[in-house]
Amino acid sequence: MSLVEFENVRKEYIMGEVTINAVDGIDFNIEEGEFAVVVGTSGAGKTTVLNILGGMDSATSGTIRVGDKNITSLSDKELINYRRYDIGFVFQFYNLIPNLTAKENIELATQICENPMDTEKALSAVGLSERANNFPAQLSGGEQQRVSIARALAKRPKLLLCDEPTGALDYNTGRSILKLLQDTCREEKMTVVLITHNSAITPMADRIIRMKSGKVIENRVNENPKNVEEIEW
Amino acid sequence: MSKALLKNTLREIKNTKARFISIMMIIALGVGFFVGVKCTNPSMVNMAENYYSESNLMDFRLVSSVGFDKDDVEAVKNLDGVSDVMPSYYADVSINTGASSSVVRLMGVPYDYKDSETINKLVLISGRFPEREGEILLEGNTTPSNSPKELGEKIVIEEKIGDTYAKDSIKRLEFTVVGFVQSPMYISFGRGTTNVGNGKIASYAFIPNEDFVSERYTEVYVRLQKSKDSLSPFSDEYKDLKKEFEEKIEDISDKRLDVFVEENINSAQRELDENKEKFESEKEKAQKELDDAKEELENGENEYNTQIADAQKLIQDGEEKIRQGEIEYQNGKEQYENARAEFEKEFAAYKEKLDSNRKAFEEAKAKFENEQKPALLAGIEELENGIYSLGFGTLQGIEYSIPDGFEEVKEYIRQKESEISVENSLSILLDVKDFLHTDFGDTFDATIDDSATKISELNISLGELKETLSSAQTELDNNEQALISAEQEYETQKAEYTATLEASKEQLEQAEIELESGKSELENSKAEFEKAKSEGKEKLDSGRKEYEEAKADADKEFEKAEKELNDAQKKLDDFSSPKWYIFNRDDNPSYSSFIDDANRVDAVATVFPLFFLLVAMLVTLTTMTRLIEEKRTEIGTFKALGYSNARIVGKFLTYSTFAAVFGSVFGCLLGIPILPKVIYNAYKMMYYMQDIRIKISWPVLIIGVVCAIVCCTFVTAFVCFKSLREKPSELMRPKVPKIGKRIILEKIPFIWNRLSFTSKVTQRNLFRYKSRFFMTAIGIAGCTALIVAGFGIKDAITDIVDIQFGEINKYDIMIVSEGDEKGDFSPLMSTLDKDDRIKDKMLYMQKNITVSSEKAKMTDDVFLCVPDDEKNMDELVSLREREIHKKLYVEDGCAIVSEKLAKILSVKVGDSITLDGTNDKKITVGGICENYIYGYIYITKNTYKDLFEKDVEYNMVLVNVHNLTQDDENNIGFDYLQRDDVKALSFMSTGVKDFQDMIQSMNLIVLVLIVCAGALAIVVLYNLTNINLAERSREIATIKVLGFNHRETASFVYRENIILTVIGTLLGLVLGVWLSRFIVVTVEIDKVMFGRTMHFMSFVYATIGTFLFSAFVNFIMYFRMKKIDMVESLKSVE
Structure with missing residues (x-):
């Protein structure tokens, strides 16, 4: 059984008299431990998919199953718990709390979990043990993103969702982040769903989901995923 | 401004409604409060002006110590600028109102009151004006509270008030109530003071002029033309006018009083002086008589005393003498007794001795007579016989021997022989011898001589014997004689002594008799003395009594006369330095205190709005800063598009100006109609005036609004220009977030490590956003301070009572x-x-x-x-x-x-x-x-x-x-x-009640303060929390994505608010003490000091109040926070 299953999921935004179908009845599934990349141009609906999958937004219709939970039927409170225990989120703009140090930002996540990873371990996993006591403003973009990833990982989520994690980073930093994510996926057997508009990074994925105008136009398993080092864009 | 910009602005307002409204509200509060309270003073003043003018309130009230006559009134009336004068009467009397009597000021009212245009127009509340004597109008607001009178009821005036008889000033003591009026002379509780009764006028009443005794008016009301022509009584011009007329009236009073003195006083004084003189002389005369009598009395007394003393002395002497006599007598008697006893004893011894002497003598005599004498006599006889015989014998012998012849010789011898005796034997012998010689020669000599010798010898023996006998006899005789003389002596002595004793005895007896008689004589004289003494005393006493009575009578008479004279003099003195007293409106305590109260409101109005304005500026500052930060990109874009700085600023200026203008208008619309009414109503409880007519003070309104707009605009411009200094490209990029800073607390790991993350964030945030920190703290402190002040004022007043x-x-x-x-x-x-x-x-x-x-x-x-x-x-x-x-x-x-x-x-x-x-x-x-x-x-x-x-x-x-x-x-x-x-x-309980009523009115002001405080707190907190949420929506969205539940999220935000509220409250408690001090001191009137202690509960209430307002705001903001979309977190940083 797949870890994530989308079944005819639809999301409509009503803007006055116009109804926009951001997500227009999509179906796909992601297996456990896969590194999945959702790729598409701006406005293809990939962020909406991520929001719905992350429990931050709800679908207008359709069913989404994550593990044994049908998240479309969860109550507000259950959704909070879902986010709390099942999902790790990596934001495009890192969204670190500026007033907390790197370590504290991670602890912010771990303090609400049932079985969190050790903070030090999470930090060393992203190679930032030495910057533990720095404030976000004192870190570079890549470092901030690493902290953000560490924060997500520290929760030991079932699903790691990444929203354009390299979008605000330069090429090399972006690569190192992608490498970190791929390594995490492989070493920790973590299921990662990554959203990007950049098709160039699809070869590294185990599964590629291509979207266009709110529809999934391709959902294939990459039999030979490449290491990040091997790809260029 | 271009249409696009205006549209943009309006849209901006629409999008940031909450922010716009909070700026608007704080400005509305500030301006509304300022303008509202500031309008209170002009409204009250205006109302007073209207009231004065409508009631035709007097400008001056003249009172003369001697009253006024028609000429006086005419003289004042003829002064240039005087429009009306109204002469009237007044008298203070006492009316018994059940439990106590109170002083009522009666004033005169003419019968034609209704028809004439009078000064101090009375407002008839019910009933009618008096139409005949004996009718009375009572004051309509408060007749002495414990005895409300009804129309038609009788009022009885007490006969006396102090030493003054009511009838001296009014003709009757009973009046019928015909109506109730309100006089513009009395607009507050104060009725003024008087010099009779308890000194406090309790109420006023009006009776017809005809009911007053005096012909001279007691007071004159004066109305000035200019004042009547609506010159404001609070203007400087009026003050000058007042001064000018006071001088004018004084001039007139001098003239009129000269006339009065000439006409009335001088003659009266002369008459009085005469009377005085007469009195003095009569008094002197009477006094002299009295003095004489007194002297006589005293002389009598003295004499009496001397006499008594003399007599007493005499009696004492007599007594002394008697006592001496008695002692002497006793001594004499004793002596006598002693002498007698001794005498008897001595004489007895004497007698015994005499008797024994006699006995011895008798024995010796007997022995002599019986034994010695006969022996001696026998011897003598023998001897004599011998002699004789010798002689005779010799002679015979011779005779015989002679020869006869010698007859003559013989005869001679014979003769001789016859003649011879014992005694002459010798001599005869010798004769014979001689004789014989002649004849015989010596023949016979030898015989004769021999015989003669023998005779001589015998004679000697005889002589000796005789001598012995006679000496014995003599001795015996002598002894006898001595004995007899001794006996005689004894007898004489005895007789003598006895006589002496007898004489002594007699003397003693005499003395005793004398003593007794002396004694009885003394007793008599004593009794006589006592009698004389008491008689004398009685006489003296009656004399004194008579004198005392006479003197008391005289003194009383004198006193009476003197009092009469003094009273007359006093009356005259009162008149003889007569004076006109000029009172103006300021001398009416009610009027001056009303204006003081109005000014006090004004003082309060100056402090509070400043406070509000300060907070408004802070609110605008933070809000606009936030708005402009949010619009960085937009500003950058406009700049990049080539809009001038001015136009870009214009947008925000328009935004804030709109807020300021709408806020001001809103504030004025609420503040001006409400606040003056609320405040005036509080004061209205103390003043009887009409309802307030709100007078908008345009300068104040303009100042308030302009201040608000200028402050708002200035703050906006300041924030804008700070942003505009940056280049468009910088503006397009997100603002570098403020670097997180470690705070001092982190240096204390002991505490810091125990804090949760939310607390850590809170602590750091507090220090990170300083302006917000200060603004919130100040806003909340202001709120607390206002509540503290509100309760503080209440405490201050409650404490008084x-x-x-x-x-x-x-x-x-x-x-x-x-x-x-x-x-x-x-x-x-x-x-x-x-x-x-x-x-x-x-x-x-x-x-x-x-x-x-x-x-x-x-x-x-x-x-x-x-x-x-x-x-x-x-x-x-x-x-x-x-x-x-x-x-x-x-x-x-x-x-x-x-x-x-x-x-x-x-x-x-x-x-x-x-x-x-x-x-x-x-x-x-x-x-x-x-x-x-x-x-x-x-x-x-x-x-x-x-x-x-x-x-x-x-x-x-x-x-x-x-x-x-x-x-x-x-x-x-x-x-x-x-x-x-x-x-x-x-009774003190009555006083307490009066004051409690007054204090009730202050509760309203407290309520106003608390409402203002609440509004301030809500606006400030709402605004701040709103901005806080907006600024941190990303953070909040992020932690929501991380899976924080609502409670955890809320505490993440509210902890800051709570800490700020606590800090603000503490600050506010301190500020509140100062503020309430200030208000209390400002609002205080001269005769009352408000309490200076704040009750602990006031602080508790203020704290609870502030927390409640804060909780209320947080409660509202909770829903806003819940609505924050997690999708926010995905958006790029602005």
């Missing part, structure tokens, strides 16, 4: 009394002594006085108090220092001054003050006592005597009662008011 009537003036009843007709309080005091209901009591003097220091002078509501027993006054009037409650005692030579009065006079302990009527004598302030209502000066009776050079005239007795109930009050009132020496009774 509790402390003044519970802890300072502890007496329950004030009995107004000047003693009985002799000024003697002892009957009253002894009655009180016996009354079980009375606990403590003390004679007391309290009177209105004018006091001055070097810096100030105070006349109204200042009382001089002189306790009879200053050491034990604590149970009735307790003097103490306010802060430390140290007891103060009045001591000779210094005065204790009540606190507020001391402040007005600006005197401290050790400074000196001067009391009116003491010839500018200074007295040192010895202590400053806690006191809230009115001003008091306490001195001892000795000090009073020193200062005023007369004894204290007590005018009341302060009394404490055991458990005073309403019934007791009535009973005691009834019992004591019946007495002639009790003038009035005043």
Whole structure:
């Protein structure tokens, strides 16, 4: 059984008299431990998919199953718990709390979990043990993103969702982040769903989901995923 | 401004409604409060102006010590600029109102009152104006509260008020109530003071002019033309006018008074002087008579005394003599007895001796007679015989021998022989011898010689014998003689002694008789003396009595006459330095205090709005800063598009100006109609005036609005220009977030490590956003301070009553009394002594006085108090220092001054003050006592005597009662008011009630303050939380994505608010103390000092209040926070 299953999921935004179908009845599934990349141009609906999958937004219709939970039927409170225990989120703009140090930002996540990873371990996993006591403003973009990833990982989520994690980073930093994510996926057997508009990074994925105008136009398993080092864009 | 920009602005407003509204609201609050309160003063002033003009209020009230006649009135009327004059009468009388009597000022009203245009227009509340004598109009607002009168009821005026008879000034004592009026002369509770009764006028009433006795008017009201032509009574021009006319009227008064003195006083004085002279001479005469009588009496007395003394001396001498005599007699008697005894004893011994002598003598005699004498006689006879015989024998022998012849010789011898005897034998022999010689020669010689020798020898023997016999005989005889003479002597002596004794005895007896008679004589004279003495005394006493009576009569007569004369003189003196007193509107305490109150409101209005304006600026600052930060990109874009800085700023300026303008308009719309009414209504409870007509003070309104707009705009421009200095490209990029900073607390790991993350974030945030920190703290502090001030004012006022009537003036009843007709309080005091209901009591003097220091002078509501027993006054009037409650005692030579009065006079302990009527004598302030209502000066009776050079005239007795109930009050009132020496009774409970009513009105102001505080707190907190949420929506969205639940999220945000609220509240409590101090001191009136202590509960209420407002805002914001979309977190940083 797949870890994530989308079944005819639809999301409509009503803007006055116009109804926009951001997500227009999509179906796909992601297996456990896969590194999945959702790729598409701006406005293809990939962020909406991520929001719905992350429990931050709800679908207008359709069913989404994550593990044994049908998240479309969860109550507000259950959704909070879902986010709390099942999902790790990596934001495009890192969204670190500026007033907390790197370590504290991670602890912010771990303090609400049932079985969190050790903070030090999470930090060393992203190679930032030495910057533990720095404030976000004192870190570079890549470092901030690493902290953000560490924060997500520290929760030991079932699903790691990444929203354009390299979008605000330069090429090399972006690569190192992608490498970190791929390594995490492989070493920790973590299921990662990554959203990007950049098709160039699809070869590294185990599964590629291509979207266009709110529809999934391709959902294939990459039999030979490449290491990040091997790809260029 | 281009259409696009305007549209943009309007859209901006629409999008940021909450922010726009909070700026608007804070400005509305500030401007509304400022303008509203500031309009109160002009509205009150305006209302007063209208009231004065409508009621045709007098500009001057003239009172003359001698009254006015028609010419006087005419003279004033003819002054240039005077429009009307209204002569009238007044008299203060006493009306019994059940429990006590109160002083009522009666004023005259003409019959044609309705038809004429009168000064001080009365407002008829019910009934009608008097149409005939004996009708009365009572004041409509408050007839003495405990006896509301009805129309048609009878009012009885007490015969006497003090020493004055009511009938001296009014013609009748009974009046019928025909109506109730309100006089514009009295617009507050104060009715003024008077010099009769208890000194306080309780109410006023009007009776027809015809009911007054005097022909001369007692007062004249003057109305000025200019003032009538709507010159504001509060303008400087009016003040000048007032001064000008005061001088003019004074000139007139001088002239008119000269006339008066000429016409009336001088002749009266002459007559009086004559009477005085007459009295003096008569008095002198009578006095002389009396003195003579007295002298005579005294002489008599002296004489009597001397005589008595002499007589007494004599008697004493006699007694002494008798006593001496008795002693002497006794001595004599004793002596006599002794002498007699001795005599008897001696004579007995004497006699015995004599007897034994006699016996011995008799024995010796017998022996001599019987034995010796016969022997001797026999011897003699023998011898004689021998001699004779010898002789004869010789002769015979011779004869014989002779020869005869010799017959002649013989005859001769024979003759011789016959002649011969024993004795002459010798001589005869010798003769014979011789003879014989012739004849015989010597023949016979030898015989004769021999015989002769023998005879001689015999003769010698005979002689010897004879001698022996005769010596024995003689001796015997001598002895006998001696014995006899001794016996004789004894007898003589005895007789002599006996005679002497007899004589002594006789003498003694004589003496005894004499003594007895002396004694009885003394007794007689004694009795006689006593009689004479008592008779004399009686006579003298009756004489003295007669004299005393005569003297008392005379004195009484003198006194009466003198009093009459003095009264007459006093009356005349009153008249002879006659004076016109000119009173203006300021002399009416109600009017001046009304304006003071209005000005006080103005003072409060200046502080609060400043506070609000400050907060408004802070709110605008943070809000606009936030708005502009949010619009960085937009500003950058506009800049990049080539819009000038001015136009870009214009947008935000328009935004804030809109907020300011709408806020101001909104504030004015709410503030102007509401606040003046609320405040005035609070004061209206103390003044009888019409409802307020709101007068908008345009300058104030413009100042308020302009200030708000300028501040708002200035703040906006300031924030804008800060942003505009950056280049467009920088503006397009997100603003570099403020670097997270470590705070001091982190250096203390012990505490820091124990804090949760939310706390850590909170701590860091607090220090990170300083402007927000300060603004919130100030806003909340302001809120707390306002509530504290509100309750503080309430405390201050509530304390007054509790402390003044519970802890300072502890007496329950004030009995107004000047003693009985002799000024003697002892009957009253002894009655009180016996009354079980009375606990403590003390004679007391309290009177209105004018006091001055070097810096100030105070006349109204200042009382001089002189306790009879200053050491034990604590149970009735307790003097103490306010802060430390140290007891103060009045001591000779210094005065204790009540606190507020001391402040007005600006005197401290050790400074000196001067009391009116003491010839500018200074007295040192010895202590400053806690006191809230009115001003008091306490001195001892000795000090009073020193200062005023007369004894204290007590005018009341302060009394404490055991458990005073309403019934007791009535009973005691009834019992004591019946007495002639009790003038009035005043119960403290009544005073307490009056003040409590007044204080009620202050509750409204407290409510206004609390509402304002609440509004301020809500606006500030709402705005801040709103901005906080907006600024941190990303953070909040992120932690929501991380899976924080609502509670955790809320605490993440609210902890900051809570800490700020706590800090703000603490600050506010401190500020509140200052603020309420300030308000209390500002709002205070001269005669009242508000409390200075704040109750602990006020702080508690303020804290709870602030927390509630804060909680309310947080509650509302909770829903906003819940609505924050997690999708926010995905958005790029602005």
